Amino acid sequence: MRIAFAGNPNSGKTTMYNALTGKSEHVGNWAGVTIGKKESPIKKEFSSGALEELIAVDLPGAYSMSPFTPEESITSGFVRNENPDAIINIVDATNLSRSLFFTTQLLELGIPVIVALNKSDINEKQGTKINTKLLAEKLNCPVIETVSTSSKGLSEVMKQAVSLSGKGQKAPYLQADIDMTDKKAVDAEDRKRFAFVNGIVGEVESRKILTKDTTKQDQVDRILTNKVAGIIIFAAVMWAVFWISQSKVGPLIADWLVGWIETFQGWVSGLLENTSPFLQALLADGIVGGVGAVVGFLPLVMVMYFLIALLEDCGYMARVSVVMDPIFKRVGLSGKSIIPFIITTGCGIPGIMASRTIRDERERRATAMLATFMPCGAKIPVIALFAAVFFGGASWVSTLVYFVGIALIFLGALLIKQITGHKYRKSFFIMELPEYKIPSLKRAAFSMLGRAKAYIIKAATIILVCNAVVQIMQSFNWQLQLVEEGMENTSILATIATPFAVLLIPLGFGVWQMAAAAITGFIAKENVVGTLAVVYGLSAFIDTEELALTGGAGEVAMTFGLTSAAALACLMFNLYTPPCFAAIGAMNSELGSKKWLWGGIGLQLATGYTVAFLVYQVGTIITTGSVGVGFFPGLIAVLAMAAIVVMIVIRSNRKLEAEFGALHKKGGAAA
Ligand SMILES: Nc1nc2c(ncn2[C@@H]2O[C@H](COP(=O)(O)OP(=O)(O)OP(=O)(O)O)[C@@H](O)[C@H]2O)c(=O)[nH]1
Ligand SMILES: [Mg+2]
Numbered sequence: 001m002r003i004a005f006a007g008n009p010n011s012g013k014t015t016m017y018n019a020l021t022g023k024s025e026h027v028g029n030w031a032g033v034t035i036g037k038k039e040s041p042i043k044k045e046f047s048s049g050a051l052e053e054l055i056a057v058d059l060p061g062a063y064s065m066s067p068f069t070p071e072e073s074i075t076s077g078f079v080r081n082e083n084p085d086a087i088i089n090i091v092d093a094t095n096l097s098r099s100l101f102f103t104t105q106l107l108e109l110g111i112p113v114i115v116a117l118n119k120s121d122i123n124e125k126q127g128t129k130i131n132t133k134l135l136a137e138k139l140n141c142p143v144i145e146t147v148s149t150s151s152k153g154l155s156e157v158m159k160q161a162v163s164l165s166g167k168g169q170k171a172p173y174l175q176a177d178i179d180m181t182d183k184k185a186v187d188a189e190d191r192k193r194f195a196f197v198n199g200i201v202g203e204v205e206s207r208k209i210l211t212k213d214t215t216k217q218d219q220v221d222r223i224l225t226n227k228v229a230g231i232i233i234f235a236a237v238m239w240a241v242f243w244i245s246q247s248k249v250g251p252l253i254a255d256w257l258v259g260w261i262e263t264f265q266g267w268v269s270g271l272l273e274n275t276s277p278f279l280q281a282l283l284a285d286g287i288v289g290g291v292g293a294v295v296g297f298l299p300l301v302m303v304m305y306f307l308i309a310l311l312e313d314c315g316y317m318a319r320v321s322v323v324m325d326p327i328f329k330r331v332g333l334s335g336k337s338i339i340p341f342i343i344t345t346g347c348g349i350p351g352i353m354a355s356r357t358i359r360d361e362r363e364r365r366a367t368a369m370l371a372t373f374m375p376c377g378a379k380i381p382v383i384a385l386f387a388a389v390f391f392g393g394a395s396w397v398s399t400l401v402y403f404v405g406i407a408l409i410f411l412g413a414l415l416i417k418q419i420t421g422h423k424y425r426k427s428f429f430i431m432e433l434p435e436y437k438i439p440s441l442k443r444a445a446f447s448m449l450g451r452a453k454a455y456i457i458k459a460a461t462i463i464l465v466c467n468a469v470v471q472i473m474q475s476f477n478w479q480l481q482l483v484e485e486g487m488e489n490t491s492i493l494a495t496i497a498t499p500f501a502v503l504l505i506p507l508g509f510g511v512w513q514m515a516a517a518a519i520t521g522f523i524a525k526e527n528v529v530g531t532l533a534v535v536y537g538l539s540a541f542i543d544t545e546e547l548a549l550t551g552g553a554g555e556v557a558m559t560f561g562l563t564s565a566a567a568l569a570c571l572m573f574n575l576y577t578p579p580c581f582a583a584i585g586a587m588n589s590e591l592g593s594k595k596w597l598w599g600g601i602g603l604q605l606a607t608g609y610t611v612a613f614l615v616y617q618v619g620t621i622i623t624t625g626s627v628g629v630g631f632f633p634g635l636i637a638v639l640a641m642a643a644i645v646v647m648i649v650i651r652s653n654r655k656l657e658a659e660f661g662a663l664h665k666k667g668g669a670a671a
Contacts, residue, residue: 009061506634565619
């Protein structure tokens with residue numbers, strides 16, 4: 001027996017789904033969190049004696065059966081075509097008139113509907129009363145007050161769902177038989193439906209606080225969404241997130257963790273004392289050392305995940321969208337893009353997927369393509385490592401790379417706008433402002449632990465294998481003999497990476513070790529740290545005795561042999577060139593076009609290269625007074641890439657002019 005969970009965005013569907021199934025799917029306090037269908041069996045205690053297994057199907061939020069965005073069409077498609085046995089319609093009880101529009105459409109499908117008047121706790125606090133008995137009569141279906149966050153009313157909802165499932169449903173309002181392609185007729189029909197819904201709401205609801213009254217929440221919103229103050233507050237909030245996770249609390253815990261890892265590594269080395277040097281190197285340095293170096297940074301990432309989960313839960317994200325909207329509009333994006341960008345600071349894959357909730361196709365693709373310029377959680381170890389080794393652990397480094405990421409998003413968006421002719425297209429922006437609430441520490445902790453688990457699994461699988469492969473490739477030469485000391489350049493790894501390293505000379509880090517790290521970084525960005533640990537034979541980058549990241553920073557910096565300008569260039573190259581393969585896969589499915597995908601990858605490659613070139617060369621001029629090595633070849637490469645971009649812009653503009661320009665002229669002449 002399948003029971004669908006449908007309703008407006010942010011009404012609490014996923015919270016209810018999690019409560020009934022024991023899952024921990026992503027919940028957040030803004031519209032558009034769930035972007036795909038999720039299924040899971042309902043716990044026995046809620047199955048209210050049903051003989052068959054009950055399957056809950058969580059769906060993305062939708063305002064109506066006529067979808068505007070890809071994720072809305074998943075919902076309407078499912079309830080229309082997949083015949084669930086019953087629909088639980090989760091209605092945000094604080095926003096009845098908006099929600100019932102969709103309810104009346106669901107009631108027309110002939111599938112039994114149970115209305116869960118969710119968030120009824122908020123109504124209680126605000127003194128809003130809803131006559132559920134009367135509402136049930138008007139709608140012709142059971143109406144039950146629920147609070148998903150505390151499971152109130154859920155047993156009753158399930159009882160009704162089980163007893164009604166498979167039976168029919170009589171609709172209280174039937175849409176007239178109209179031509180759905182006739183926009184005027186559809187609009188008129190929608191207006192009639194609204195009138196019907198408002199009539200019901202007028203009868204069943206009594207409010208203490210009227211919608212037009214200003215509440216405390218409105219006053220807070222006035223400040224948080226203010227054009228100037230809003231941006232300053234947002235910058236301060238994000239800075240605090242990075243500062244706490246990467247400079248304060250994160251490193252403190254990391255230090256303790258690394259102590260354990262080092263002890264473990266010592267123990268493994270002890271066990272292997274009498275075995276072959278290759279085996280020792282592979283197990284103790286390659287696997288334990290490499291994976292340990294990556295896991296050592298886990299606390300930084302975890303603290304960050306925790307803080308972002310708190311931000312998601314309190315209702316602030318939607319406000320940030322509003323603040324950023326006018327700025328993003330200028331570059332052809334919309335305020336909604338900010339949510340994918342913030343999610344990407346955790347991981348690029350859900351970040352890219354979150355772009356699905358943006359209506360305009362061009363904006364959606366631009367967002368998916370640019371999201372990974374925001375450094376993700378896997379890049380934190382890389383940032384922290386370079387900051388510690390070359391810049392004394394300075395927190396300006398991480399702040400800088402996030403701001404450069406934002407700047408690149410703006411520049412990239414401007415470029416896409418140029419290429420796709422944004423001036424010919426219009427878009428609009430609707431963002432609902434959800435209620436503020438005190439974020440749940442428990443939920444944030446769960447979300448953090450879930451992500452930490454994924455990070456550890458990744459370290460123990462992909463990263464472990466990569467490190468082992470790197471270790472083997474650097475231990476042997478092509479004759480499959482062990483490489484002797486001083487002959488490291490002849491290893492398989494070195495000979496493969498050297499041609500790539502040549503390309504990196506104008507960026508200041510044209511050595512095979514850095515090239516190898518960048519290449520393994522495409523498999524997973526943590527690999528940059530793992531590979532550097534393996535190829536340079538270093539292990540823990542966090543020094544336990546000095547309670548600091550790489551207490552032996554000077555020594556490590558010497559081993560790497562980079563100037564500070566080259567180090568910063570190397571860091572930025574690893575951050576802004578294309579993300580890991582998994583994120584590229586997500587880009588592929590969201591962009592839905594090979595042209596856009598390759599355009600995106602090309603843009604990322606060109607951007608990463610150019611930024612690294614500029615940072616190294618300008619940095620070298622500032623510090624030494626003359627340009628760095630490989631300046632001219634690098635300049636030629638960068639100019640060639642720029643020329644290609646200019647050519648694409650000119651060509652596409654000509655095409656657009658032919659397509660739209662004529663149209664505009666015609667329109668102008670007629671007027
Ligand atoms: N006060 C209160 N808050 C709730 C209740 N149910 C859910 N919430 C909160 O509402 C917000 C949205 O919850 P979700 O479960 O993500 O909503 P959703 O309907 O799945 O949203 P989308 O996936 O975006 O369509 C979260 O912050 C929840 O904690 C409730 O009964 N009472
Ligand atoms: Mg949801």
